[in-house]
Amino acid sequence: MTLHPPQPLKAPASASRPRRRRAAGRPVTRTEELRLQIADDIVRGRLAPGTPLEEVEIAKRYGVSRTPVREALRDLAASGLVEARPHRSALVAQPSLERLRGMFDVMAELEALCAGLCAVHMTAAERAGLEATHAELADLTRRGDEGGYTVLNERFHTTLYAGSHNDYLAELTLATRARLQPFRRAQFRTLGRLARSYEEHDRVVTAILRGDKAEAAAAMRAHILTVEVAYERYAESV
Structure with missing residues (x-):
């Protein structure tokens, strides 16, 4: 930058x-x-x-x-x-790359834990709500609606925090997301990021609906670490 x-x-x-x-x-x-x-x-x-x-x-x-x-x-x-x-x-200020990477590493582990617990604890109604939000994101992706996707993306992730049925974990994850929010929002300004984000979400949702705890956690961890890379690419282009 x-x-x-x-x-x-x-x-x-x-x-x-x-x-x-x-x-x-x-x-x-x-x-x-x-x-x-x-x-x-x-x-x-x-x-x-x-x-x-x-x-x-x-x-x-x-x-x-x-x-x-x-x-x-x-x-x-x-x-x-x-x-x-x-x-x-x-x-x-200019946050150091080391600090940002440390924050994203923690975020990846927290969200992976949430996704894994969702595969085990989400109710039928919560799974239906997750699918509905995922379908809305698909529509926004097709329309290239960056603003709408950014807002609904927050609901998608918040749904997973709640679906973990662990209030303390949800609280920690929300607090960490608030700190990283500016950087997570910026990643959507990179070319083709909406489609890739949706594909990454799809792997998480599929694993949760299958009840595959390990795969849900792994897919979410990979998603958040990809978000970090997308932000770094954006920052280099500014």
């Missing part, structure tokens, strides 16, 4: 658009909206490493209080996208 000199934060054109909604219908919170927008601008290279992120300026541009801004920057710092500095404004 090419480094650029620090530049002032600019409000994106989408700032005034209606608030996005998650696939399940729950409105995205203001903190989530801010976090996603700032993260996208960083990952896309619109906000270069070293750019100061002033809480007051961000709050003014988005018409919010400083509280959601502070929370969004804290979450981004956990992802390695923002460098928090005591008593000073945060800066756009």
Whole structure:
């Protein structure tokens, strides 16, 4: 990723658009909206490493209080996208490749464990719901709908966390996904990634429906590690 000199934060054109909604219908919170927008601008290279992120300026541009801004920057710092500095404004950071790979390694093991448990514990209704979501993803893939696929992809994975029937595991996996979300979203900007992602999902779903715990875990682990590679390719192209 090419480094650029620090530049002032600019409000994106989408700032005034209606608030996005998650696939399940729950409105995205203001903190989530801010976090996603700032993260996208960083990952896309619109906000270069070293750019100061002033809480007051961000709050003014988005018409919010400083509280959601502070929370969004804290979450981004956990992802390695923002460098928090005591008593000073945060800066756009450049997460090291080593840190990202470590995060993806943990994510792969957590999601593999979820998928394996789904093969054993998912109810008939949950399996039907998983198949329905998978079918929707197939339609979005055919239409090349990157935005729709990105949103529904979150529901697909969340369904697997819940299907593990292990609340603590689901909590850990969701927390880790939140840290990696900007990078997972960016991977869909690489050519042909939607189709490959769907094919990888298909192997996971097939194994779960067969009740094959080992294969479900292996397929999911391979999927997440492929996501990492896809992101790295995207980052190199920015």
